Amino acid sequence: MADLTTTYMGLELKNPLIVGSSELTNKANNIKKLEEAGAAAVVLKSLFEEQIMMEVDAQRVNNMYGSFNDVENYVSFYTRKHDLDEYLNLIREAREKVDIPVIASINCISASEWVDFARQIEKAGAHALELNMFIMPNDPRFDGDAIEKIYFDVVKQIEGAITIPVALKLGTYFSGMAKTLIDLSQTSISAMVLFNRFYSPDVDLEKEEIKASHLFSHPHDVSNTLRWIGILSGQVDCDLAASTGVHDGYAALKNLLVGATVTYVVSALYKNGRDHLPSMLDEMEGWMEKKGYQSLLDFRGKLSQANISQPMMYERAQFMKYHSNYKDADY
Numbered sequence: 001m002a003d004l005t006t007t008y009m010g011l012e013l014k015n016p017l018i019v020g021s022s023e024l025t026n027k028a029n030n031i032k033k034l035e036e037a038g039a040a041a042v043v044l045k046s047l048f049e050e051q052i053m054m055e056v057d058a059q060r061v062n063n064m065y066g067s068f069n070d071v072e073n074y075v076s077f078y079t080r081k082h083d084l085d086e087y088l089n090l091i092r093e094a095r096e097k098v099d100i101p102v103i104a105s106i107n108c109i110s111a112s113e114w115v116d117f118a119r120q121i122e123k124a125g126a127h128a129l130e131l132n133m134f135i136m137p138n139d140p141r142f143d144g145d146a147i148e149k150i151y152f153d154v155v156k157q158i159e160g161a162i163t164i165p166v167a168l169k170l171g172t173y174f175s176g177m178a179k180t181l182i183d184l185s186q187t188s189i190s191a192m193v194l195f196n197r198f199y200s201p202d203v204d205l206e207k208e209e210i211k212a213s214h215l216f217s218h219p220h221d222v223s224n225t226l227r228w229i230g231i232l233s234g235q236v237d238c239d240l241a242a243s244t245g246v247h248d249g250y251a252a253l254k255n256l257l258v259g260a261t262v263t264y265v266v267s268a269l270y271k272n273g274r275d276h277l278p279s280m281l282d283e284m285e286g287w288m289e290k291k292g293y294q295s296l297l298d299f300r301g302k303l304s305q306a307n308i309s310q311p312m313m314y315e316r317a318q319f320m321k322y323h324s325n326y327k328d329a330d331y
Contacts, residue, residue, distance in 0.1 A: 002288035003295040004281065006040075008239055008262045009128050009165035009190040011101045013040035015281060016296065017252065020243060020264035021046045021105045021132065024274075028093035031102070038277040041101040043264070044094070046132050047087045047117060084117060091124040101127040103167070108133055108154060115157050128165045131158075134173070134196055144175025151180075155187045165190035167241065172224070178231060185236035193241040193264065194228055197221075216267035221245030226258050230314050233259020233304035247271075249283025259301040 004015035018041045019025055019034050026045040034042060087104075094102045104126035108114040118129055131154065135147050151168070158166050166189050174180045181192060200213035222245030229240050242255035243264040252263040268276055293299050305311045 002285045002293065004284060004288075006261060006296050008041070008241070009167060011041065011127055011165070013101070013262065015040045015284075016256065016260075016262040017277060017280060018043060018103075018241070018262050018264050019269065020266040021130070022266045022270075024266065024269055026090070028090065028097045031094045032097045034274055034277070035098045035100050037274040038281050039100060039265075039274075040262070041103060041127075042094070042098075043103045043105050043130055044087075044090060044126075046105040046107040047083070047121075084120060088120060088124040091121065091126050095125045103128045103130050105130040105132055105169075114154075115161050118158075118162050122162045122164050126164060128167065128190070129162065130167045130169055130193065132169045132196065134171045148174060148180050151184060152187070155184065155189060159188050167191035167193055167239075169193035169196050169243070171196040172228075177228070178235075181228075181232060182235055185232075185238040189238055191239035191241055191261070192236065193243050194225055194232075195244055197244045216270055217245050217247075219245055219247045219251065222247075222251050222254065226254055227314055229255060229260050230258035230303065231305050233301050234306040249280035250287070252280060253284055253287055256296060256300050257303040259304040261300070 006013050006016045008016075008018070015038065017039060019039045021043040022045060024034065025031055025042045031042050031044075091102060091104060102125070104121045104124075106114050106117055106121070106129065108131050114131070121129060133151060133154065135150055151170075155166075155168070168184060168189055168191075170181070170184075170192060172195055181194075185192060197217055201210050202213040203209075204211045222242075225242050225244055229242055232240060239261040240259060241262045241264060242252075242260040246252055246255065246263045246265050247268040252265075255263050265277070265280070268280075272279075288294075288299075291299070301307060305314045
């Protein structure tokens with residue numbers, strides 16, 4: 001039988017399938033059911049620093065000069081504490097119910113407020129912490145270097161604050177993405193998760209208003225993740241986790257082949273239920289047995305850019321060449 005065990009951020013996993021941060025992981029009982037279905041680890045639903053701070057500020061009605069009366073201070077303290085206490089309880093309850101690693105998640109937007117949250121999360125028993133980071137580069141007053149510096153400032157706050165391993169979940173909005181991610185990997189982080197999936201706007205033509213686009217990822221969304229994990233594999237000093245577009249075991253295998261250590265699964269479970277996990281694992285084992293691979297180490301990174309004979313296959317020029325050679329008799 002194929003051996004699917006792996007190590008991610010120093011954590012021993014029974015296979016490379018991790019259920020990502022979502023409503024699927026917001027209750028201990030749900031996490032237990034995911035473990036029974038085959039999940040190797042879970043990332044808890046994110047604690048949103050921005051949401052907490054907005055709730056706090058909503059109570060601070062006279063905060064223009066930073067002077068708050070006792071009532072306002074109490075309400076703001078309670079708002080923050082209430083959200084955090086619920087999250088800490090989720091960590092404790094999950095640790096009691098399951099044997100798989102429980103990874104906490106903070107959606108952070110600054111290099112200060114989240115640090116205290118992180119310390120308490122570690123004390124509650126989380127095996128690791130994922131910092132879900134995204135700073136929209138929509139303000140013309142700030143260039144790419146200024147925005148990217150915030151990511152490094154956040155990582156700097158990690159050093160000495162907590163001892164559990166830390167992963168950064170990142171998007172693609174970087175002015176020099178390869179260099180930035182390689183530089184981030186050389187800090188104290190243990191992993192990078194590529195990529196974050198964001199809320200996307202759409203337009204309702206009938207109502208003439210902005211609405212949310214697709215909630216779930218699509219299988220073709222995996223292409224961008226494959227490209228960048230393939231490019232970065234062997235160049236970064238941390239683990240790489242694949243996220244977005246992993247809808248079956250074959251997509252997970254593709255990411256492992258280009259260099260991922262683990263793959264995240266969310267949308268596929270919303271669509272197919274948690275029983276989709278054993279199906280994914282069966283697909284992976286079947287492919288490995290067919291190919292004669294005994295373990296994931298036998299093929300991980302085999303198709304990374306550094307290991308293939310035509311590394312240009314990962315670059316955009318190949319896409320243009322593909323279309324220039326495409327012929328359609330009916331066009």
